[in-house]
Every structure is written in structure tokens, then in C-alpha cells.
Amino acid sequence: MPGLHLIAELHGCRCSLHLLNNVALLQDLCLATCSTSGLTPVGLLFHQFGSAAAPAGATGAVVLAESHLAVHTWPEARAVTLDLYVCNFSQDNSAAARLAWQCLVDAFAPHRVVVRELQRGLPGPPVARRTGGESD
């Protein structure tokens, strides 16, 4: 399926260390950013490394009707990796993805960003539109 996959390594993140360390903050940022950018979260799963008293980063994914966002943080290195993949099956979600992407990068305020964009999938024969009202 055709789609856009934005991939980045963020180095030297100048945001609050809490954002890199606290799973609740990270989860809230990711969910709010997806929603306000026009993407459609259908669920999320985040995991806290370390403990509440001694957090050691967080990792997680927001599953989207359009595909997914995945975020992993290394607060000790002030590093973050981001993956945002949107399928453009029944509509072009690229603009929403780029908006969400920029909001996330701005939130982490990295000193250096390495970004790659992949075009996903290949054109194929027409297929019936997915039912259920939640697909892309």
C-alpha cells in the first residue's frame, strides 16, 4: 500500500528531561499530537523503563487508523528515535503526518536531527475500500 514513513534520530534533545523520562508525559504528547494533526489513534501502548523513583526512559507506540507512531527515548543520552508511518490507502495522509512530525520534533528540541523519508508500498490494483469507519 502506498504510504509515507518518516524516520528520525534526534540527538541532544533540549526539552525537559521529564519528557524523555516520564512515560505519562511522553504518551500524552504523542497522543495529543496525533489527534490534533488530523491522524486517528485507535490505541496506544507505552512502557516505562526503570522505576517511578529512578526512571530510565520510555518506549511506546500509538497505533493509528493510518498506521503507527513509535517513539523511544534515551534520556541519559538525550536521544530519541521517531517513526511515523501513514498509509495513503483511501486518502493522502502525508500532510497530517508532516504536521504531527514537526510538532514532535519541536517538542523534543533536538540539537541535531537525522531524518529519512521512505515511500512505502507499491502501486497495486484497485481494491475495495476497507469497512469499519476507522481505516485510512
Next chain:
Amino acid sequence: MPGLHLIAELHGCRCSLHLLNNVALLQDLCLATCSTSGLTPVGLLFHQFGSAAAPAGATGAVVLAESHLAVHTWPEARAVTLDLYVCNFSQDNSAAARLAWQCLVDAFAPHRVVVRELQRGLPGPPVARRTGGESD
């Protein structure tokens, strides 16, 4: 952080249509494959498109201590996209990722696979090992 990201589009999947359509089957496959390959699931979130009576594909992610697996299916096109990203922060998880990857591809039995491998991250200064016993 250095890591390996395996990305694929699977076309013409000759597996049972149930595997592409049924979120429980897909979730079980992904979780079991990660676990038996030596990866460390810390959570998962899968979503069924359509309904139980009229399924229309599934989408989801297994969040790993090593990073993540994301899977999206389009049964009407017999297509699947796979993303398996492992960080090699404190050990090289590439072999486990490749093993899991091959098991997943074999399970979907695609007629055609488009695979890309990305090296993630950049070498950085040494950092303290993450605590909590669940990191990569």
C-alpha cells in the same frame, strides 16, 4: 542509538485469510514470534478493522525492550507491511531481529516481498547502561 530497522511490503500473501483478518491470530503470531526469537515484548496493542462478522484487516504493534514491531494488513489486497526495529544499545539484537523477521515473512507466505534495511542512529559518546532490567 545504533540499531537495525527491517522494513517490508509483502504482496500476494498466500497464508490463510484469517491471519490477515483476525486480530487475535495476528497478535498471537507477532507475540510468539518475538518471544521465541529472543526479543523481549513489554506490551502490545492491536486493533481490528471492520467487525467480528465482517473483518477488514488488522493493525498493531508489539512494543519491545529492544524497540518495536509494527504490522498492518490489507486482506482485500493480500498485502502486509512489517516494521521491526531493534536498538543495539547494550547488545547486538540483529540476529534475533532477523530470526523473528524470517518467521513472520514465512508465516504470511508472500508471493513478492520488498525489503529495506536501515541502520538506525549514529555512534555517540558512551552512556550509562539503562537500569530496570528490561532495556536492550
